[in-house]
Amino acid sequence: MIEAIEMSYQSKQTHVFKVVILGESRVGKTSILLRFLKNQFNENLGTSIGAVFFAHTIEFDNYFVKLDIWDTAGQERYDSLAPIYYKGADAAIIVYDITSQSSLSRAQAWVDQLEKEEAPQVMAFIGNKCDCEPQRKVPTEVGRSYAQEHECLFMETSAKQGTNIRSLFDTIARALPHQQQQDQKNSNTIDPSSRKSDDSGCKC
Amino acid sequence: MTTSPAPQAPFDYWYGFPHANYTEERLKIVSDYCNHLQEKESHWKPYFKSDSEFPKPAQTNRFKSLVRKGIPPKLRPIVWKGLLDVQSVYKPGLYQNYLTTHESSTSTALHDIEADLNRTFPEHPLFHEDETINRLRRILSAYSWHNPELGYCQSLNCIAGMLILVYSDDEDAFWVLVQIINLLPNYHGKTMRDLRIDLKVMDHYLRKHVPDFHALLSKFSFTAEHICMEWFLTLFGRDFPAEFSFRVWDVLFNEGWKTLFRVSLGICTKAIPTLRSQPSASPIAVMRQFCLPLVEIDSVFDLGFQVRSFSRKGINQQRENATKIVEQEDAETARRR
Numbered sequence: 001m002i003e004a005i006e007m008s009y010q011s012k013q014t015h016v017f018k019v020v021i022l023g024e025s026r027v028g029k030t031s032i033l034l035r036f037l038k039n040q041f042n043e044n045l046g047t048s049i050g051a052v053f054f055a056h057t058i059e060f061d062n063y064f065v066k067l068d069i070w071d072t073a074g075q076e077r078y079d080s081l082a083p084i085y086y087k088g089a090d091a092a093i094i095v096y097d098i099t100s101q102s103s104l105s106r107a108q109a110w111v112d113q114l115e116k117e118e119a120p121q122v123m124a125f126i127g128n129k130c131d132c133e134p135q136r137k138v139p140t141e142v143g144r145s146y147a148q149e150h151e152c153l154f155m156e157t158s159a160k161q162g163t164n165i166r167s168l169f170d171t172i173a174r175a176l177p178h179q180q181q182q183d184q185k186n187s188n189t190i191d192p193s194s195r196k197s198d199d200s201g202c203k204c
Numbered sequence: 205m206t207t208s209p210a211p212q213a214p215f216d217y218w219y220g221f222p223h224a225n226y227t228e229e230r231l232k233i234v235s236d237y238c239n240h241l242q243e244k245e246s247h248w249k250p251y252f253k254s255d256s257e258f259p260k261p262a263q264t265n266r267f268k269s270l271v272r273k274g275i276p277p278k279l280r281p282i283v284w285k286g287l288l289d290v291q292s293v294y295k296p297g298l299y300q301n302y303l304t305t306h307e308s309s310t311s312t313a314l315h316d317i318e319a320d321l322n323r324t325f326p327e328h329p330l331f332h333e334d335e336t337i338n339r340l341r342r343i344l345s346a347y348s349w350h351n352p353e354l355g356y357c358q359s360l361n362c363i364a365g366m367l368i369l370v371y372s373d374d375e376d377a378f379w380v381l382v383q384i385i386n387l388l389p390n391y392h393g394k395t396m397r398d399l400r401i402d403l404k405v406m407d408h409y410l411r412k413h414v415p416d417f418h419a420l421l422s423k424f425s426f427t428a429e430h431i432c433m434e435w436f437l438t439l440f441g442r443d444f445p446a447e448f449s450f451r452v453w454d455v456l457f458n459e460g461w462k463t464l465f466r467v468s469l470g471i472c473t474k475a476i477p478t479l480r481s482q483p484s485a486s487p488i489a490v491m492r493q494f495c496l497p498l499v500e501i502d503s504v505f506d507l508g509f510q511v512r513s514f515s516r517k518g519i520n521q522q523r524e525n526a527t528k529i530v531e532q533e534d535a536e537t538a539r540r541r
């Protein structure tokens with residue numbers, strides 16, 4: 001369980017965003033999330049089935065951002081179930097494994113698919129397992145230029161060593177409310193008086 | 205000459221899963237009622253043909269309700285084989301034959317299985333042992349050769365893993381797995397279309413029979429799909445106490461897939477007060493915490509099985525409607541590609 005945050009919700013607004021993590025099986029989606037939520041790395045996580053839900057609140061100076069995150073299952077046959085989870089998502093984190101060419105193609109296919117549907121406001125294109133430099137198959141530049149072309153955030157991460165994980169979620173959380181204020185779209189903002197504590201379903 | 209029987213280790217109703225952090229009260233509920241089931245073994249004796257043979261009995265109301273009250277854990281291995289009519293599909297030697305013939309084959313299924321072996325019940329000490337992992341590998345790969353159309357679907361590892369805890373013989377576990385999948389709509393197949401359809405049907409019944417729960421979900425834009433996907437795929441085999449899973453399996457193997465709908469409705473009804481007490485928390489997270497230690501099996505079943513007007517005909521009508529929606533969604537996706 002993530003520690004509940006009980007603070008001055010009266011004075012700060014909480015923005016709630018829906019985030020979905022997509023990518024081929026075993027690229028490290030659940031590991032990235034576990035590193036972010038608990039600062040842990042575990043070689044043997046349970047297989048993700050369907051999708052697992054986690055909630056986490058990040059505090060900024062003037063507001064809270066609550067991320068409702070769906071960690072989806074990567075086995076190919078689950079693809080047709082993915083819309084259940086990415087429908088209405090504000091942000092998508094699309095992950096490939098820098099040691100696997102096929103995972104890059106899969107990640108690119110996800111970006112394509114999301115662009116053709118209602119693309120989320122923020123998309124992040126993430127090359128994970130950057131600690132495995134000797135086995136690298138996907139040069140950083142390939143990932144970066146693809147991400148630029150498709151207006152995605154880009155980072156290489158390592159869930160194992162914790163590289164860029166915090167920064168990934170911070171960047172997304174910061175990117176979101178800004179765009180939202182520009183859009184004058186407040187439907188995602190929940191009434192601060194109605195909430196007391198945050199809860200999350202993290203059980204890894 | 206008579207020798208006194210060797211003292212038996214007490215039956216582990218937790219099947220080796222860690223349960224140290226359950227409350228005393230919950231631990232007691234499970235051991236009390238399992239002991240109670242054990243005492244009821246005599247009610248089951250008349251249905252046995254011999255110690256190792258249990259032919260599937262006629263579906264009298266009496267037998268149905270006996271199963272709904274739970275099969276005594278020690279009798280499960282044999283009773284399940286009977287309920288699933290394993291006899292009707294069993295072919296001697298076939299299991300072993302799959303393993304020998306394909307000893308050096310490769311396939312996508314095998315590749316996916318391999319990756320899931322160490323990701324199956326990592327919280328369970330037995331699944332850290334090579335022997336268990338090897339058993340899991342054998343059963344799942346044999347199944348992928350037996351049913352190449354399906355191959356392997358993530359979640360079968362959980363079902364097979366649970367079977368390993370009940371059957372000491374791999375061949376038994378294999379054939380039981382075969383019959384479990386035969387009993388279900390094609391949830392685990394390559395397109396998972398039947399699953400998508402039934403989850404929509406489930407959403408319909410949830411709205412109809414447990415409207416309060418459905419409303420609590422809708423407030424957060426969730427549907428039954430988000431709640432029930434893993435339940436339908438693992439057959440409640442993960443993230444519930446093992447005895448809960450097995451009680452569901454008792455009824456599932458006797459009454460068929462409708463059980464999945466009924467148990468889902470029962471759990472959701474039972475969870476309403478818990479959801480209400482945490483109005484600002486995400487219902488998915490609350491449900492997960494609610495199910496992990498859920499041992500009040502009888503009351504969940506009472507709530508689920510008392511739901512009226514739940515005929516196969518009605519469900520099939522709903523499936524037709526859901527199929528149209530799924531077809532539209534697929535056409536939409538294809539159009540965009």
Ligand SMILES: Nc1nc2c(ncn2[C@@H]2O[C@H](COP(=O)(O)OP(=O)(O)OP(=O)(O)O)[C@@H](O)[C@H]2O)c(=O)[nH]1
Pocket residue numbers: 023024025026027028029030031032042043044045047048072073074075128129130131132157158159160161
């Ligand atoms: N070296 C290295 N290994 C990693 C990293 N992230 C994950 N792994 C390993 O990769 C394997 C798969 O990780 P998961 O997090 O389960 O992958 P997933 O994408 O969630 O997989 P599915 O749930 O099947 O879709 C595990 O053995 C992890 O330990 C990383 O940054 N570096």
Ligand SMILES: [Mg+2]
Pocket residue numbers: 029030031047048071072073074
């Ligand atoms: Mg995962």
